[in-house]
Amino acid sequence: MSHDLVGELRAGARERNGSRPKGPDLPYVEDLTGPSGLPLRRYRAATEPRPLMVFLHGGGWVTGDLETHDRTCRRLAQECGVDVLAVDYRLAPEHPYPAAVEDAVEVLRWSGPVAVAGDSAGGYLATMACLRLRDEGGALPGVQILICPNTDLTLSQPSVIEKGTGHGLDATMLTRFVTWWTPDPTSRGAASPLHHPDLSALPTTLLVTAEHDALRDEGEAYARRLAESGVAVTHRREPGLPHGFIQGMDLTSPDAAAAQQRIFADIRRLIPPGAPDRRPAGAL
Numbered sequence: 001m002s003h004d005l006v007g008e009l010r011a012g013a014r015e016r017n018g019s020r021p022k023g024p025d026l027p028y029v030e031d032l033t034g035p036s037g038l039p040l041r042r043y044r045a046a047t048e049p050r051p052l053m054v055f056l057h058g059g060g061w062v063t064g065d066l067e068t069h070d071r072t073c074r075r076l077a078q079e080c081g082v083d084v085l086a087v088d089y090r091l092a093p094e095h096p097y098p099a100a101v102e103d104a105v106e107v108l109r110w111s112g113p114v115a116v117a118g119d120s121a122g123g124y125l126a127t128m129a130c131l132r133l134r135d136e137g138g139a140l141p142g143v144q145i146l147i148c149p150n151t152d153l154t155l156s157q158p159s160v161i162e163k164g165t166g167h168g169l170d171a172t173m174l175t176r177f178v179t180w181w182t183p184d185p186t187s188r189g190a191a192s193p194l195h196h197p198d199l200s201a202l203p204t205t206l207l208v209t210a211e212h213d214a215l216r217d218e219g220e221a222y223a224r225r226l227a228e229s230g231v232a233v234t235h236r237r238e239p240g241l242p243h244g245f246i247q248g249m250d251l252t253s254p255d256a257a258a259a260q261q262r263i264f265a266d267i268r269r270l271i272p273p274g275a276p277d278r279r280p281a282g283a284l
Helices: 003-019 070-080 099-111 121-136 158-162 171-181 216-228 254-270
Strands: 028-033 039-044 052-056 083-087 115-119 143-147 204-212 233-242
Touching (some): 115 121, 143 254, 158 216
Parallel strands (some): 052 083
Antiparallel strands (some): 039 083
16 A cells, blocks of 8 residues: 555645536535544535435545535535535545445435435445345435446446546546455455345435446446336446546536536436435434
8 A cells, every 4th residue: 555645645635626616606614523523514505404425535535525625515505405425434545445334324314305416436335325225224315416426336337447548537546446456355245235136125226337447337237127027217328538527627628517417407407306305303
């Protein structure tokens, strides 16, 4: 493990965030402390409470925090008619699998959201948390929103090679992320949503992949397996876009901006304003 490299990656993620314009001003943005002392941030675009979405950021389980995805969360709250609760979960390599999954499960139990969402590694955490809650017999969100998610830690899908060079998410870096998250190679199949033996009874799913993403094929294979298991799935591959297009690419790419608007429209359709509120009394 290279602590220097991990530090550089985290600093780079913070620098990229700092170079972007701030997201929309919202009337209510509040930092909170959640279960087990987890830092959380709640975004509200309206005075009245709206359906709650828990958001889990991407970053290969190694980078990312409340700041790196602040603009994305602000836009989700403004565009989608939801309150957003962002989670600053524990990061690898200091806290490898399953630490961040456990953090996500705790927040979902505590907050009772209508939906859980995440990009990249955050999408992985969202669906892994749903699997854990289902297996434990716990209450599930009604919707899971997975944007370019990791689903196969064995990295055995063709797009890892086909799209793993020259498109932003490099296969070598992806391998490092997986190694830091799951140091034991023998655990990676069992830790992969795609290889879970039973995907039935999971929430209605929006799963968006990108044409030039090393994770494209594993995301699409997961969408197929969910549908075959009886889960209601909306899947779309966004043409011409790379991994991470949800994070600020609307500022430079009209295609990415249009793709983001399609995601927002899907979320509004899946989470109507009157969606039932499952929040436990006193949680938020």
